[in-house]
Amino acid sequence: MPTLSVSSLLGGGSVGAVLNVLRQIDVRPIRAAAEKPFDLAFVSRDPALVDYLASLLYRGPRAHERPHDRVTRSISLGDRDGEASALRASIVVIVTREADPNTEELALFARLQATKTPTVIAFTDAIEGAMRQRWLPAPIAPLVEANPAAAQPSALSDAFATRSLIKAIRALKTVDELALARFLPAFRDPVSRSLIEETAAANAAYSLTSGLVEINPIANVPLNVADMFVLTKNQGLMSYKIALAMGMNADFKQIMPQIAGVIGGGFLFRQVARGLIGLIPGLGIVPKVGVAFAGTYAAGEAVMRWCATGQEVTAAMSKQLYEGALQRGRQIAAELVKRREARTPRPPRPARPPKQLRDAAPPPTPTPPSTPPSTPPSTPEA
Template identity: 35%
Template sequence: MAKWTDVGNIWTTLREVDVSVIRAEAERPFSIACVGHVNAIETVNRLLHSGADRYGPTGIDPVELVPLDQVAARAGAIRAATMLIIGVDTRVALPQDQADSFSLISLGVPALVVLLGGAQLPQGMSLPSAVTASSVVIADPAALDAPDKLATAVLDRLPAELQLAAARRLPGLRSLYTRELIGKSSFSNATYAFASGLPEQIPVLSVPFAMADLIILTKNQAIMVYRMALAFGAPPDFQDRIVEIAPVIGGGFIWRQLARSLVGLVPLWGFIPKIGIAYGGTYATGVVAWRWFAYGEMLSADQVRKISADAMGIGRQRAKEIVDQARKLKPKPAPPALGETKRLADGAAAELPTQNISFVDRIRKLIPTRRKSTPTATDKPK
């Protein structure tokens, strides 16, 4: 059995993790054509670039601003963009020639309308319903929630495989991307802990894990941290990033803090706190790494203890949700082949036998086994 004190060593010896796919994902070509009123597109551009930028610019600025009077001349650049953002200042009257310019915009890529100042389009302006259905209103660009509103709308419109590349190039997307990354990675580790039988292997005080399980959980954390580093514009060398972050997260310190919180709880909650540890440990690691990559901030031991306590509270709640959801999974009545259910870890479809099996057996079918050599962080947060 491995103990939490072994985590620090695992972090510094993660040499076999293949991150080439993640690195390629971060370096995918990505561009935004931002078309519309000059004031609106300049505001959108400012919000997209407002955020933690500790490592400086990463590559060429992906945002191309196209005022309405240049739409026809720059139609090729608009069509070549990965995403189209239409910026509209609803406080400005729209001359007919500008209204006509909107009809020239090609909609062959994901599109988003940003309404600056209010929810109503200016008189005389019309856009395809498919575009106006995807809009975000930013009444006050100076409001504290304005960057998050825009970031949420942009990431919602982008395919999952482009979100890392977008965050790497646009500081305004990084905080939201990181929050979702921490949530999904924490949920993935919690569901793995449940499905792999870890709750049956954790005595109350020393909290040992099987080494294979501990490696899987730590690899998932390492993948989360690497994605986070790339999102914040850090250089892409994986080993350098792991060496950089290991002293920041304190090796097994976070896990030991969470393990201590199990004392006295197990008789009351059974294995729920132990699933919560997998969630809370990943969550706390993510928050501490976030502070480092965003601001170069190394938190004190007291700050890490507080984050760990908060993370364990969240982890307990998520653990209850995982167990409750698993108990509600019931086999479908029988077409003789296979029924389908959703994976808890990543939302993808998975096939299950329709015979009467226990809820623990069913949940184990949903998660890759501990013997799987290359774990991946899931793409949908809980």
């Protein structure tokens, strides 16, 4: 394990300390999964519509930065060669109207189900009727919002349709989320935010079980260095995944020194370390867990903003991110502690003797009241 001293965390050596931790991570499998192309096929009677829907997925943060491989294609319903190729796709999105008979669409869906091809059904109308059962178990992506009170059908909204497609495609869990985000910019924001939420929650849970801050009676260092190693490693791994998802340079050696500067060189990392040192065991576990969540969440937000805009994260921005995350971290910490206490088994109560034995037992013999010992009368002096 690399040396991670308190002085390096609080002083100018924090970037080096972060890099020492991050060098322990083997990121090759992560990078390979993020850079693996996939095949997302849209099938519809309206080729222009599916071309437009596919184009929505290429909008998002750093949309100009994405792999050259185009991972979406359009297939006209009735094109037998195209439908045959859809059976080999990573994901198929059938776009239709729920109110239509959908004879050909259902026939294609049956073939896709037989070959276990992951499929999403996208509706351009919003009926949500009993006919929807025909498409189970495929995830449904309504492209327009249901509004029963409206006299006219709702128009297709780019934002709503994009969110709906993203949610349904992610629900399949068949393509690595980092690859979805790296190739399709519309996935970048939701995937990166999920990474931040998951890692912050994981660090909070870890700090709950470890205690996070302990006093070393020998070194008199009020910081558990082993715990800081784990938390920093998790933050570094999260940051690299965010960079991959946001379409940044995938070369770990090139991108991580810049990321380490974002989370380690400025106010943010030292603020977290000072917060940890300021905590003592007598304050309880909730503040410690809250700090672990807040530090991780703020670091993820800082990296995500830097990836999206290239803007340096100032001390004021870092402080704002950290303080906002700390309030939420305290709430999550209280919930985690409450769940842990609910799962902790209580000691069993002593078993009572059977009723028959209690009834048969003789009544206890009353104890006579104690009397003070008598004092012999004093003899008057002669």
